[in-house]
Amino acid sequence: MGSKVAFITGASRGIGKASAIALAQKGFDVVVTARTLEEGEAYEHGSRDSDVKPMPGSLRATAAEIENLGRRALPIRLDLLDLASIDAAVERVYAEWGRIDLLVNNGIYQGPGIMSPVDELTQQHLHDIFRGNVFANVHTIQRVLPRMLAQGEGCIINVVSESGMIDPPAAAGKGGWGFAYGASKAALIRMAGVLKVEYADTPLNFFNMEPGLVMTEAMDMRPDREDFINFYGGAPMKVPAAVVAWLATAPQACELNGQTIMAQRHCLKLNLVPEWQPRRRSKS
Secondary structure, eight states: OOEEEEEESOOOHHHHHHHHHHHHTTTOOEEEEEEOSTOOOOTTTTSTTOOOOSSSSHHHHHHHHHHHOOOOEEEEEEOOOHHHHHHHHHHHHHTTTTTOOOEEEEEOOSSTTTTTTTGGHHHHHHHHHIIIIIIIHHHHHHHHHHHHHHTTOOOEEEEEOOGSSSSSSSSSSBOOOOOOHHHHHHHHHEEEEEEETTTTSSSOOEEEOOOBBOOOOHHHHHTTHHHHHHOOOOOOOHHHHHHHHHHHHOGGGGGTOEEEEEHHHHHHTSSSSOOOOOOOOOOO
């Protein structure tokens, strides 16, 4: 067998890009997917405020960094709201590379509604958010899981959020989050444990990874960025990326099968990023 293959959604920037690079450093060939293939592209549902200003980053740039590490990269345009694009991406990987050993469900819907208060939510907002954050992830797992079972090995990591576990510390737009976003992430949190139970007699591993507040390009563009930092501190992107790589490669990771891994806590415990020390959270 050749190199293992990782398939990552939302890999044009942020945690997805950092995870792709971390996995390449561990010897994976990496399929990177997102909507933004080329630098400067913008999309109507690419902003919570329907603002189509592009964020920095692209699949081409991520792929170039992977290839500079001596690994293969396959950039594929994929839209979480378009299940046909997920099917096409998965089938292309199996046709060209023959296998997927690791699926990282990292991409999220970032359009209107995710930070809206309840009285401003529309049915379309709810539908789109759950399509992007729940239905797309389930669909991707359904396309990959049977072939992982046939391979006799595989790992699925879902990037979840503390917003699906706790109440917000403040209103949306003031350091908190909206109901629809938190509810969609709460739904995804059930995935790893359910998969562990359903496939208990297989060698596959399933994890949720909660990254905590991470200083991504999207976070840097938030008007309430400082409120979030004051509440949550924040970590560099290399922190959750290091945890993704550890879950995918460490023999002892199987002991955590089915669990939700709090990335910043786990990173500190194992000293995965020695130069990082967390910023103290605000108590106010």
